[in-house]
Amino acid sequence: MPIRESDDVVRVRQAVRVQAVAAGLGLVDQTKIVTAASELARNTLDYGLGGTVRIETFTGNPRRGVRLTFEDNGPGIPDLERALTDGYTTGGGLGLGLSGARRLCNEFEIESVVGQGTRITIARWK
């Protein structure tokens, strides 16, 4: 799915919720992955200058859940350590989106090359 404008963030949330329900996640896990998706989608839009998200469900043994991959070709993150620190922001937010999203997921991977873009993969399973 593309993330180009703020309405897309809402669409991503709705799509993730549908997939989370399909994967059989409970209400709390659904809420967590949807919230994390909301944070990362908005980051992709605001800092990555737009990008895409891929939503997949996996039902393999022994886990069932949802995996999301956010990609953008924006400026990239120069200092990942710092970006993942609570309360650090360059954009006037609370500075909790990225670090909070990491805490909301079972799996969190981030790759970023300055000048080329950022890819974040998260997953939540039960």
Next chain:
Amino acid sequence: MEDGFAALSKIVSERESEIVAHWRQLLVTASGGTGRIKDAEVEKQCRDFLSAFAAGLGAGATVATDPAFDSARELLGGVSQSRANQGFTPTETATFVFSLKEPLFEQVRASYPDDTARVASLGWDMTQILDQLGLYTMEVYQRSREDVVRRQQDEIAELSTPVVKLWEGILALPLIGTLDSARTQVVMENLLQAIVDQSADLAIIDITGVPTVDTLVAQHLLKTIAAARLMGADCIVSGIRPQIAQTMVHLGVELDVVSKATLADALALAFQRTGRTVVRKAVAKG
């Protein structure tokens, strides 16, 4: 070429009534007789457009954007706009212009019964100009639909952010749906205005209807609460569901404000703070 368009203009004005009759019939058939537009109105639209079209052609216009077609385009714009608002489909709207081709072509053929080359060249001119006008109709249609959507968005934003007076000096703000920046602005304005109007000391912000509370929503809430505080009103947040509470804790968001699970609890707290008690009276049985 010029002479072709002049000839078209002549045919249109001389045989107007035949064209209108045929055209109208086609339009009625195309709309499946749903009767959403009155017959008389369709006829008037047909007549007005034809005369403006003939006038434009007569004035030497050869493309739809020519100033000589201004009045024809304006008429089409009006037709398109009203149809968009009445919920016509794009096909139904475009049909208005495109269905003029058949009656017009028929009259061209009748005017030059023995000159096929002439009929073909006039037919081509006519098709080109009507296609351009048809595209213009679609553009206006699209714009009108976008206007409708925008208006509905505004209405939704207005509707979904009422400020309710619960008691003397106690307001409730039941939030429903997505809290994007534009809506938060409306929420904040409504709440602050209501605080002034009702000279309220307490505002209960109920988020039962907010599906996702992420850091942006939390930040908007905190700003609203801070603004209310500056105006001398305290806020209580209610309606935080268990899954939202867990998520907020993991996110690391702290709402520096009193919160209650339900609106009822929040109201009870508000009564307590303003020195009121609720007493159950014995109800006479029978």
